[in-house]
Amino acid sequence: MTINKIDKNQKELVLARIQAYSDDIEIAVGGEKSYSKQEILDNIESETEVGKEIVDIQMNYLRDLVNGNLYKLIG
Amino acid sequence: MVLITRPNHDLATNYLCSFSEEIISTCTKRSVKYIDLKGLKAQKVLFDSYIKKNRPKFMIINGHGSELAIGGFDNEILIDKYVVEYEKSIIYARSCKSAAKLGSVLVKSGLGAFIGYTKNYVVLLSRKRNTNPLLDNVARLFLEPSNLIAISIIKGNTVKDADAKSKKALIKNLKEVLSSKMKDRDEVAAYLLHDINSQVVIGDSEAKM
Numbered sequence: 001m002t003i004n005k006i007d008k009n010q011k012e013l014v015l016a017r018i019q020a021y022s023d024d025i026e027i028a029v030g031g032e033k034s035y036s037k038q039e040i041l042d043n044i045e046s047e048t049e050v051g052k053e054i055v056d057i058q059m060n061y062l063r064d065l066v067n068g069n070l071y072k073l074i075g
Numbered sequence: 076m077v078l079i080t081r082p083n084h085d086l087a088t089n090y091l092c093s094f095s096e097e098i099i100s101t102c103t104k105r106s107v108k109y110i111d112l113k114g115l116k117a118q119k120v121l122f123d124s125y126i127k128k129n130r131p132k133f134m135i136i137n138g139h140g141s142e143l144a145i146g147g148f149d150n151e152i153l154i155d156k157y158v159v160e161y162e163k164s165i166i167y168a169r170s171c172k173s174a175a176k177l178g179s180v181l182v183k184s185g186l187g188a189f190i191g192y193t194k195n196y197v198v199l200l201s202r203k204r205n206t207n208p209l210l211d212n213v214a215r216l217f218l219e220p221s222n223l224i225a226i227s228i229i230k231g232n233t234v235k236d237a238d239a240k241s242k243k244a245l246i247k248n249l250k251e252v253l254s255s256k257m258k259d260r261d262e263v264a265a266y267l268l269h270d271i272n273s274q275v276v277i278g279d280s281e282a283k284m
Contacts, residue, residue, distance in 0.1 A: 027197060070268065
């Protein structure tokens with residue numbers, strides 16, 4: 001389940017990470033729609049459902065990176 | 076008999092449609108009969124008609140999804156909780172969230188097994204390659220492992236084994252991405268991890284074609 005309102009610190013962290021990415025990447029969500037880097041940033045700024053999910057995905061990744069679960073997974 | 080839907084009404088579905096060629100090719104190589112509902116053909120009337128007439132043992136559904144429905148061309152709903160004609164079949168839904176609720180509903184109504192995603196199914200694309208999806212090596216990191224689900228089942232593996240093979244390929248790609256110097260490596264890794272964690276099997280994990 002995605003979060004209801006994005007935590008301010010998490011929002012800033014994820015926005016900063018995405019701003020650092022190249023403009024080449026687009027995100028396709030489930031055969032529904034694809035989002036450019038700018039559209040992703042706008043969705044996070046506006047805290048849409050997609051924006052919330054992107055923050056959720058990025059924060060889960062960072063947690064798994066920090067607590068070592070990611071490296072356990074890849075062996 | 077295999078049935079595959081692959082609408083192509085926008086960029087995202089066009090990727091799913093293009094990468095599904097590998098699944099079709101596996102059917103051809105192994106002389107497995109298949110029905111290919113490509114593009115406009117991925118519509119409710121045709122879908123229901125082919126199911127009623129041919130009773131496919133395995134269905135691969137590409138398209139937009141939600142917790143309670145999966146769509147075809149222009150997101151026309153193909154499968155929802157009211158359809159119960161899939162007795163003992165297997166469905167792989169390459170769509171968003173359909174494993175959150177719909178998968179369980181269909182299994183309770185008699186479907187053998189459902190493989191899908193509990194959250195949004197996400198694929199990263201390279202804008203430079205989006206006019207020719209099969210040349211997009213970023214998307215390939217996501218879509219080849221998902222193709223493996225369908226290919227493994229067509230080759231006679233159980234649903235459980237197909238899921239395991241696909242996750243193993245996703246983890247291999249994740250490992251390669253993390254140890255590479257590729258651009259946007261953390262971004263790609265975050266979404267690969269997301270797809271690994273949201274891919275699930277519901278129903279009889281020993282089911283096979």
